[in-house]
Amino acid sequence: MIFFRLILVNLLRHKIRTVISIAGIAFSVAAMLTVVTVLEGAVGMFSSILSSGSEMIVFERNVSDLFFSDVPPSAEREIANWPIVSHADPVLFGVVSSADHPIITCFGVTAQDARIRNATWISGSASQFDMGGSPVVLGERAAEFLGASAGKDVPIGHGTFHVIGIIRTHNGFEDGGVFMPLDAAQKFFHKEGSSVITIKLHNKEDAAAFKAQVHQHYPNLIALEDAEFSRSYSQFKILKATAWAVGGCGLALGGLGVANTMIMSVFTRIREIAILRVNGFANRQIAITIFGEAALVAIAGALAGLAIGAAALYALKEVPALHGYVDVTIHPLLMLIIVLLALLTGVAGALYPAAYAMRIRAVEALRFE
Amino acid sequence: MTMQAQSGGGFAVIQATDIWKSYDQGAIAVLNGVDLEARKGEAIALCGPSGCGKSTLLHLIGGLDQPTKGSVAVNGRELGGRRDMVHFMRHEVGFIFQLHNLIPDLTMEENCLLPTVAAGTDRVAALSRLHELAERTGLTDRRKHRIQKLSGGERQRTALCRALMNRPGILLADEPTGSLDEKTSGAVFKLLLDLAHTEGVTLLMATHDRGIAAACDRMLEMHDGRIRTDR
Numbered sequence: 092m093i094f095f096r097l098i099l100v101n102l103l104r105h106k107i108r109t110v111i112s113i114a115g116i117a118f119s120v121a122a123m124l125t126v127v128t129v130l131e132g133a134v135g136m137f138s139s140i141l142s143s144g145s146e147m148i149v150f151e152r153n154v155s156d157l158f159f160s161d162v163p164p165s166a167e168r169e170i171a172n173w174p175i176v177s178h179a180d181p182v183l184f185g186v187v188s189s190a191d192h193p194i195i196t197c198f199g200v201t202a203q204d205a206r207i208r209n210a211t212w213i214s215g216s217a218s219q220f221d222m223g224g225s226p227v228v229l230g231e232r233a234a235e236f237l238g239a240s241a242g243k244d245v246p247i248g249h250g251t252f253h254v255i256g257i258i259r260t261h262n263g264f265e266d267g268g269v270f271m272p273l274d275a276a277q278k279f280f281h282k283e284g285s286s287v288i289t290i291k292l293h294n295k296e297d298a299a300a301f302k303a304q305v306h307q308h309y310p311n312l313i314a315l316e317d318a319e320f321s322r323s324y325s326q327f328k329i330l331k332a333t334a335w336a337v338g339g340c341g342l343a344l345g346g347l348g349v350a351n352t353m354i355m356s357v358f359t360r361i362r363e364i365a366i367l368r369v370n371g372f373a374n375r376q377i378a379i380t381i382f383g384e385a386a387l388v389a390i391a392g393a394l395a396g397l398a399i400g401a402a403a404l405y406a407l408k409e410v411p412a413l414h415g416y417v418d419v420t421i422h423p424l425l426m427l428i429i430v431l432l433a434l435l436t437g438v439a440g441a442l443y444p445a446a447y448a449m450r451i452r453a454v455e456a457l458r459f460e
Numbered sequence: 461m462t463m464q465a466q467s468g469g470g471f472a473v474i475q476a477t478d479i480w481k482s483y484d485q486g487a488i489a490v491l492n493g494v495d496l497e498a499r500k501g502e503a504i505a506l507c508g509p510s511g512c513g514k515s516t517l518l519h520l521i522g523g524l525d526q527p528t529k530g531s532v533a534v535n536g537r538e539l540g541g542r543r544d545m546v547h548f549m550r551h552e553v554g555f556i557f558q559l560h561n562l563i564p565d566l567t568m569e570e571n572c573l574l575p576t577v578a579a580g581t582d583r584v585a586a587l588s589r590l591h592e593l594a595e596r597t598g599l600t601d602r603r604k605h606r607i608q609k610l611s612g613g614e615r616q617r618t619a620l621c622r623a624l625m626n627r628p629g630i631l632l633a634d635e636p637t638g639s640l641d642e643k644t645s646g647a648v649f650k651l652l653l654d655l656a657h658t659e660g661v662t663l664l665m666a667t668h669d670r671g672i673a674a675a676c677d678r679m680l681e682m683h684d685g686r687i688r689t690d691r
Contacts, residue, residue, distance in 0.1 A: 093574065363563055371549045
């Protein structure tokens with residue numbers, strides 16, 4: 092209890108300095124939480140695009156990005172007929188543009204595709220999707236920013252497409268995307284095959300057999316389970332690493348703030364540390380008061396940061412331009428990791444001050460005014 | 461090294477032999493061959509002009525500093541060879557300084573409990589000891605007061621309580637009444653002497669006040685880093 096009082100008393104003695112240190116950690120934690128959650132959410136959304144109604148994905152081996160993957164139509168036809176496969180849906184990813192919107196994701200899919208079947212149709216219906224011509228279905232947000240509605244034509248890229256429906260999905264990318272019949276998309280993007288084939292098996296336990304079969308028949312293709320793909324896809328890895336690196340840099344800055352505070356704290360109470368030493372405090376006990384102070388600042392900062400970060404995420408979610416793109420699901424594990432990182436940063440920031448405090452000689456420090 | 465020193469009628473709890481202390485590689489000599497022996501329960505006053513080495517001698521006996529030459533043994537054990545100096549500081553010696561050296565933001569009670577916290581003493585036992593000492597020093601109703609709210613005399617009495625919390629055998633007081641007015645100074649000294657006697661503590665006190673020094677069992681006169689007279 093007195094240990095805690097010693098820690099608290101020192102923090103309260105310099106309230107503004109303490110608040111600044113807590114704020115440093117808080118904003119670092121908030122930045123980390125926001126960046127990591129937004130990017131993890133984006134990765135999750137993209138993963139869910141691939142896993143719509145499927146559990147495996149087949150794509151070209153060694154491509155850096157799925158947009159560059161090219162799966163031949165013959166492979167799609169053959170794989171769809173394998174006995175262990177329930178159904179196989181080819182998807183062609185492309186990027187299209189329109190006035191004021193240079194990047195719009197385009198999905199070339201069949202009418203049987205889960206995205207078309209399971210979406211909420213705000214206008215139009217799935218039955219018109221495969222009727223030929225150049226029809227497109229727009230995600231709700233895409234319709235909004237393109238100013239398009241069902242029955243009208245919309246200029247996309249160098250072509251004009253007839254909007255046959257508008258759908259709502261739970262995915263920000265899909266809601267902001269354009270859906271074309273696969274053959275129309277192949278023509279538009281000058282491709283013969285698809286980017287990926289999403290696979291549903293009759294029996295999930297056949298996944299290993301399916302992968303082996305793909306490898307045997309199509310050595311230039313690779314089959315991965317959805318979760319496996321999310322873990323191994325290099326773009327996701329880069330995004331996640333970037334998010335943690337940016338957040339980590341923020342936290343390191345917060346840690347420097349704590350270090351500065353703790354150094355000042357030790358320097359301004361050299362005499363007090365000497366008093367503790369004269370009263371029998373061991374090095375370990377003096378270090379505990381220093382680390383305890385840093386830990387308290389870090390934890391207070393981390394909790395405040397989580398609150399600020401959560402508020403920022405909810406605010407981002409409400410920004411019209413980002414609607415559907417920000418997933419505000421904050422995982423408890425992520426919060427725990429961030430709090431632990433903040434604590435670690437705070438404690439690391441107290442290393443030098445604690446070492447300095449342990450070297451203070453009472454006989455000299457008692458003369459210190 | 462263990463010494464079973466015996467002097468006069470009591471056990472020599474402090475045995476300082478040929479103590480030398482200098483700073484800046486011998487440029488500043490503070491103690492020049494001090495020999496001192498103190499028996500259990502004795503109250504000894506160290507007198508002498510400023511800079512004669514009184515405080516330095518107390519620091520060496522209290523283990524806060526090491527002599528350049530010579531040895532200090534407390535309770536028969538030489539300090540230079542002890543590896544458990546933290547135990548020594550917690551249980552065998554108590555300090556009082558001219559400036560009370562209390563932590564101003566803590567209460568009287570919290571300040572007094574610091575040595576027991578360091579030693580890991582059971583809280584109930586620590587509070588019982590504090591109750592006893594606060595009663596004897598007249599600070600019972602000031603226990604929850606912060607140091608900033610206490611008078612100079614009360615602060616020094618608090619420092620006395622704190623020094624005695626872990627029942628040390630030796631009390632080292634460096635000008636304990638130096639910052640107090642004459643009246644308060646006399647009262648604090650009387651209390652200090654009384655507590656030292658009833659607790660059976662060996663008191664070694666540096667002071668300029670000859671009246672106070674005369675009330676001690678022995679008075680050592682220091683000059684130029686040596687003990688000149690022992691009365």
